[in-house]
Amino acid sequence: MGSSAYSPLDQFIQANPHRKIGTGRKNHEGPHNAEDETGGPQLCWLTVKIISMRNLRKADLLSQTDCYIKLWLPTASCREARTRTVRNSRNPVWNETFHFMIQSEVKNILELTVYDKDTFTPDDQLLTVHFDVAKIQPGEKVHLNFELNPEDQEELEVEFLLENIPGVSENIITNGVLVSREVSCLKVHVDERKMKSPYTRRDFTFTVKGSHEETQDISLNPCCIWGSSETTTFHYIKHSQPRLHMTLPKERFFCGCSSARREMDASSPLAVPLHSLDLGEKVTVMRGESYEVAVKEEDGCKNLDLRLGFDLCAEEQDFICKRKKVVAAALKNVLQLDEDLQEDEQVPVVAVMTTAGGVRSMTAMFGSLLALQELGVLDCTSYISGLSATTWTMAKLYEDANWSQKDLRGPIGDIKEHVIKSKLRCFSLDHMKYYEKELCERKQEGHKVSFTDLWGLFIDCMIHHQASTHKLSDQQLAVNQGQNPLPIYLSLNVKDDFSTLDFKEWVEFTPYEVGFLKYGAFVRSEDFGSEFFMGHLMKKIPESRICFLEGAWSNIFSQNFMDAVYLSGHSDDFWHKWTQGTKCDIEEHPALPKNPHDQTTYLSIPKGRLSNTLQEMMTGRPVVSTYHNFLKGLQLHNKYLENERFCMWKDTVLDSSPNQLNEMGDYLKLVDTAFFINTSCPPILRPERKVDVILHLNYSGGSQTRPLDLFSKYCLEHGIPFPGTELSQEDREHLKECYVFEDNLEAPVLAYFPLVCDTFQKYKAPNVERSPTEMEQGRVDVSNCIAPYGTGLLTYSEENFNKLLNLCSYNILNNKHLILQALRTAVERKKRLKNCSSPQFSKLA
Structure with a gap:
């Protein structure tokens, strides 16, 4: 330069x-x-x-x-x-x-x-x-x-x-935020000119900084016959003024990259500025006594292998069309409507979202879904989003392509068997050998292995009788006819030396795609984990089994000191100062x-x-889940800060520092979303999904209002339409089972279910009182995150499992009228919106 x-x-x-x-x-x-x-x-x-x-x-x-x-x-x-x-x-x-x-x-x-x-x-x-x-x-x-x-x-x-x-x-x-530029492919050929010695191996190292490959090695072995050759390849931005750095065997050679050839000795790496050569034809850049190095530039990949855009992918749009037929029939039934709903304009989009809480949240989610199924509301739902341990529930259910059409008591009985069983079996010698074998195979496939992969295998062992081979893309079979809600899993991408509060980016996973809400960049779920450069697939790596993704989504080992300060409710201004x-x-x-x-x-x-030392101590994470970065090489658009979708989700200290924001990191570093805000709501609020009703199922320990308060504040700061969620002091001290918030016509109707044991203490079913001998079954202590439902507890007694399951099911059933109220409000809003946009209304206006 x-x-x-x-x-x-x-x-x-x-x-x-x-x-x-x-x-x-x-x-x-x-x-x-x-x-x-x-x-x-x-x-x-x-x-x-x-x-x-x-x-x-x-x-x-x-x-x-x-x-x-x-x-x-x-x-x-x-x-x-x-x-x-x-x-x-x-x-x-x-x-x-x-x-x-x-x-x-x-x-x-x-x-x-x-x-x-x-x-x-x-x-x-x-x-x-x-x-x-x-x-x-x-x-x-x-x-x-x-x-x-x-x-x-x-x-x-x-x-x-x-x-x-x-x-x-x-x-x-x-797409107005990210830019994919032209890619060139440089072929480097090393040809044998004559046999120098039958026992001499010549080793070459070539480097193109900024390319996908970065460094490549070539060896001409002693056993090679005269005339043999080797070729290696580099992919790089076409107009980036690249240089080819070469470390060559020590011998006499002639530099052929300039008009005046010089006899030199390769005692140190050499650099060839490729922009100074006409690479349309094969060009000799180095000629030794026994070998020749030539290069040729070719056009790189044409079509992108990722999707740059904020719209829903074609597969999800097709799913919504099919799902609306199911939802329209279900809503007509549960709301007892006289007329059919018009699928395109009158059918609201309903989403279920969950929060984290270890085995407590996994168990509680089964109870909530069971009740929603009993009410007929599950068929009214188009999306289910989860994070942390609720992803265990979702992944387990979506192994069955028709799970929501079957009685959920079957999978509940299966999961109960695993929850009440001792987890010591997961540490048996046979299991440890199995873990080692799986991790070795994963590394050989090209994945970067970390402790979270072992944690994922442990989760798999906890909730399955035998190892599950299911992958995220396999779940397409469970939604291809619109027969189940579309599952959305949520994670956070973070950076080293930054607290989660300072740097985090929402990453969503569906059976169709994995992508960033902020950048509008998505790859096919089967390609997630493969190597990309400038939006092109460079090296296909086998898709991860879903248990490894579960290890990333529910990574309980990723919390750092600054995250703990934030989650405790204390200010981290003091640490920022230093x-x-x-x-x-x-x-x-x-x-x-x-x-x-x-x-x-x-x-x-x-x-x-x-x-620097203090920051490393404060922000260092014990373990993160590491995957190849499919954004590698992409650059930020000149007007990216004006893009509405980017601004909707930008919230990092680097958003206005594009050089640091978009560094060409080889890997994404994924952590559990609950270490920032215990919510799976962000992908539900993507404007393109047009969600009308959110059933907010809270399973967090400790304060039942803190996750909602934090996310409401987040939405307010980012201009994301969200209903007002103010609660009176009396309600905060004595929470009811359900609250409906619908004050913002631009936002979805929100039905909020805190994890509380309210009327369940006296009623075993709606309007069915407990007998004196049944009162003990209504005493469920979910007021804090300590035993018997502590977040870190992996094994429950059968009695405690049943209590928690029945509590969450009851809280849904007992508030049927509020759920139907939220659904009816959404239907009426859609009708009013249709009437307001009709030609007759416009003429009158």
């Missing part, structure tokens, strides 16, 4: 006659349904000249700073550029020029980091300027002074020049015109080593 390594614009165009003109942008909602637009996104040449600094701060008290500056623009190159070091100067001058090729539709944030060079210790990072390149207009040369510290008159002087590259554009696919760097907006002179999507220039000063 420095002036010594990269050609200016005119030289680049002359050196790349094979570059093809792109056809434009695609707005993507699926692997095959994007449409071309005219006026393709432009590739530009950005020239950055680092001129000087004035009144530079000291890194220490002993001497002036030995200063250099690093330039990092990750959307253009994965490598940092840097100036030379100016020693012992308060006013260093560089006048060094650097060049970057950028895509105008991508959010390009240039980071200029000032360092103090140290001899015996790591270099000190003094400050970083974050500058949005979108502020520079094509054809414009801008000379800027960044005010780093107005009081001390500390300034950084930089010159920018942005030029369109004529005749070169790029095919991109975008673990966060400083960040402030700064001025540049002259002031540049502002566009709505341009980010403000800001200055960040890193935290010290002590704060």
